[in-house]
Amino acid sequence: MNLRVLFKSIKFAFRAKKRVFTFIVIYAFLIVMVSRGLGTPGDELLWLVAAFILATLYAILIAQSRAKDIAILKCVSWSNSDIFLILVGEVVLVSLTAFLIVFQVSVELLGLAAYFEPGALLSTLQDWLVVDAVDLFVTLVVIVLLQIPGLYLAQRRAMMIPPMRALREE
């Protein structure tokens, strides 16, 4: 794997601010819900399917919205495996940032609850948002695994984008 392309892809992903920030929020919500779902017997499958669908749609959305950039990069000699790292870069950025946000929010809320007498609002927030550390790490692993089929589909889509597409859109 070309790490330079991967790091540049993560930086590149940051520039698509609207899409990336929207999906960071969605992924943070997803991590909280999947963590809770995995801990609730009977709900696991429902949340796993939801996470799978979302991860797949997101990977395809990246390939679609970057289609012109992908075609240009192919014109200037990027191979399909380099292009794949663009998709991976954005997914890594969004998943890790969402994970860190949930982790940070959980730590902050637990700290506040320990420091102050937990009022009704703090208790409600704690019930809603705080995720147990083990559940959180398990969820991260689960979400990373669920991304793989989505990334595969997105890669197939990106591979099919001909370099000529960039020229036809002139």
Add this chain to the structure above:
Amino acid sequence: MVKPIIQLEEVNKEFGKGKKTVAALKDINLEIQQGEFVAVVGPSGCGKSTLLHVMAGLEQPTGGRVLLDAVDVTLISERDLPKVRAQKIGFVFQAFLLIEDLTAYENIESVLWPNEELTKETQEKMTLEVLRDVDMLERRDHFPRQMSGGEQQRVAIARALVNKPPILFCDEPTGNLDSKIGDSIMKDISTLAREKNMTVVLVTHNEDLTKYAKRILRMKDGAIR
């Protein structure tokens, strides 16, 4: 005798199927030598852009052979074509085709990122060198939307030259620019090509630009006249 750097043998290109088939290129035979500046001129739809795309391996011909530096690009798999493009070809397009989310510097350097043989420092050095060549060093951190058409085309030229390819393909490089800026862009291409002993194939419908070329090829209805 020196081998031509670009060689086309009986190249045909058809679009469509059955009765709707349109022949874009008809039995093209062509040899271009290293360091030559060739202009391909002709009216819209005569097949000159298709000829360029076929030469560059962006489109496969329906028949015939295309050799770049003695390598038959019609026989190379889709997987290996990027390598050949990286080593042998630079492109300048009419619509600049810069990536909107990358700065001028990054647009140029992006060509080198996949090359693991080049260190980060070498990539930086090569990028800065071509930025200086096209006089765009001060605009290195600007995004395409913050640059004029002429500046964007200069960045596109720098991107085409950064990996020091022996061949430069230019498809209507001044088509989106006014005549004064277009002229200065053509002077840049001509000077840089001469300095670096590059082969240039320029496709244009603008007869004025042929003054920069050593050889002029005229196309009509998919054939070179």
